[in-house]
Amino acid sequence: MKxxxxxxxxxxxxxxxxxxxxxxxxxxxxxxxGQSNTDGRTSNKDLPDYIKAxxxxxxxxxxxxxxxxxxAQNDPDGKFIPFWPRAARSERNSLWAYDAVTYYWLEQLLxxxxxxxxxxxGGTSIAPNYDSVKGRYWSxxxxxxxxxxxxxxxxxxxxxxFIQEIDICIDQTLSKLEEGYHIDAFLWHQxxxxxxxxxxxxxxxxxxxxxxxxxxxxKTGKDYSKxxxxxxxxxxxxxxxxxxxxxxxxxxxxxxSNAYLIDMSDAELLNDRLHFNKESAEHLGREMYKCxxxxxx
Numbered sequence: 166m167k168x169x170x171x172x173x174x175x176x177x178x179x180x181x182x183x184x185x186x187x188x189x190x191x192x193x194x195x196x197x198x199g200q201s202n203t204d205g206r207t208s209n210k211d212l213p214d215y216i217k218a219x220x221x222x223x224x225x226x227x228x229x230x231x232x233x234x235x236x237a238q239n240d241p242d243g244k245f246i247p248f249w250p251r252a253a254r255s256e257r258n259s260l261w262a263y264d265a266v267t268y269y270w271l272e273q274l275l276x277x278x279x280x281x282x283x284x285x286x287g288g289t290s291i292a293p294n295y296d297s298v299k300g301r302y303w304s305x306x307x308x309x310x311x312x313x314x315x316x317x318x319x320x321x322x323x324x325x326x327f328i329q330e331i332d333i334c335i336d337q338t339l340s341k342l343e344e345g346y347h348i349d350a351f352l353w354h355q356x357x358x359x360x361x362x363x364x365x366x367x368x369x370x371x372x373x374x375x376x377x378x379x380x381x382x383x384k385t386g387k388d389y390s391k392x393x394x395x396x397x398x399x400x401x402x403x404x405x406x407x408x409x410x411x412x413x414x415x416x417x418x419x420x421x422s423n424a425y426l427i428d429m430s431d432a433e434l435l436n437d438r439l440h441f442n443k444e445s446a447e448h449l450g451r452e453m454y455k456c457x458x459x460x461x462x
Contacts (some may be wrong), residue, residue, distance in 0.1 A: 191347040193279040193461065194339065195271075196377070197264055198303075198327050199355035201287030205252040205262030206440035212250060212261055213447055216269055219249075227251070227259040233272045236281040241317035241326065243333030245280060253285060263397075263441065264352060266450025267457065274458060280346070282334050284327035286316075290358035291369040293321070303355070304369065305376035324373060328380055335384060348385075349461050350393040351377060352453055356410045357399055357439065363409025367416050374417075374424070394424045395456045397449050400432035403439060425460075427452045 197203065209226035220229035230247035237243050239253040248268055250261035268281060286301060293302040293309055301316045302309075303323045314320030315329050339346040351374070359366050374394050381389035398414055399406050411430075418426035432445035441449065 189344050191345040192277075192339070192342055193271075193275060194346050194348045195268075195279070195281045195350055195352060195457070196327075196331060196348060197281060197283040197285070197352040198323075199285050199353050200289045200358060201285075201439070202357075202441055202446075203262055203264065203283075203352075203354045204254065204285035204287050205250060205260040205265070206287075206435065206437075207261050207443050207446050209250055209259040209261055211443040213266065213269075213443075216250070216261075216265060225259050231268060231272055233275060233278050234268045234281060235278060236268075236283060237330060237334050238281075238283045239285065239326075239330075241315075241330060241333070243282075243330055243337055245334070245338055248281065254287065261446065263354065263446045263448075263450035263453065266447050267352065267453045270451065270454040271457060280334070280339065282331050284323065284330055286323055288358055289323055289355070290362070291355070291373060292359055292362040292365055303373055305372035324376065328377070331381070332384060347387075348381060348389065348392065350395055350457055353394065353396040354449070355396075356407070356414065357403060357405035359410055360405045360407040363407035363413065366407075366410045367413030370413060371417055371421075374421070391423045393456070393460050394421070395427070395453050396424070397427040397429045397452075399429065400434055400441070400445070401430045402432075402434055405439065425456045427456070 212226055217226055219231065220226045222228040229249045234248035235245040236248040237245050250265040252258040252260040289301050289303060291303040293304045294300050301321050301323050305324055310322060313322050315322050315325035317326045317329065378389050378392045381392060398411050414426055418424045427449060429449055433442045434440060435442050
């Protein structure tokens with residue numbers, strides 16, 4: 166009897182500790198950045214039906230909320246709110262990007278809260294214009310960064326704005342989570358605005374990815390040197406398409422085993438010949454989700 170009681174106590178302790186292990190799994194975090202195709206330029210009226218079903222406003226589909234996804238979007242204060250597809254630009258922001266689809270399917274997979282930190286601005290390149298005092302850029306060039314500051318503080322660096330948003334999200338929210346957190350991947354779509362400096366795109370994009378990985382490692386004390394980087398090519402029908410930019414992307418994907426490139430060469434665009442139509446945006450979002458699912462599980 167005494168042996169049976171000891172065995173029962175052992176089993177209960179094991180089950181309890183196992184439950185604690187499950188409960189203490191770190192919360193998933195995604196970071197996302199880029200230009201207008203990441204910010205979103207497809208009307209919310211053209212959202213997939215499965216996302217429209219979550220809307221509170223069934224005329225413009227401008228209001229709604231995902232149940233598990235919390236996002237800080239172009240917010241220097243790093244405040245998380247329930248995700249709903251909307252562009253960061255102030256005028257006519259009921260627009261969606263591919264990542265709305267990615268987060269939807271990720272929510273179906275995880276069925277638990279996760280966080281997104283996003284910074285996206287239309288018409289922005291990595292390579293800075295050294296002859297202009299205007300413009301906002303993603304450049305990771307150390308000399309150029311030393312001469313400016315984040316756009317959120319009146320400077321020209323989008324990369325610093327993104328990094329500062331990540332930092333404040335970590336400090337204010339993520340670092341205080343009892344279960345901890347883990348940054349799973351860096352999502353990116355950009356390149357149209359680097360058309361004129363396409364020959365430098367490989368070096369410039371590689372520098373951005375390295376900068377983000379290095380900063381996250383230093384900020385968190387964890388090793389993010391192999392943080393998965395998931396990105397897509399520019400449609401070849403895009404009026405700002407550059408074969409040099411595409412070659413740079415493909416080279417990075419070939420050389421970096423943690424870079425995952427999604428081929429959007431044949432993507433269909435809106436009439437502006439710049440932005441993904443609903444089918445292409447949904448396709449890229451699904452493909453990014455598939456990459457994430459494989460990486461995370």
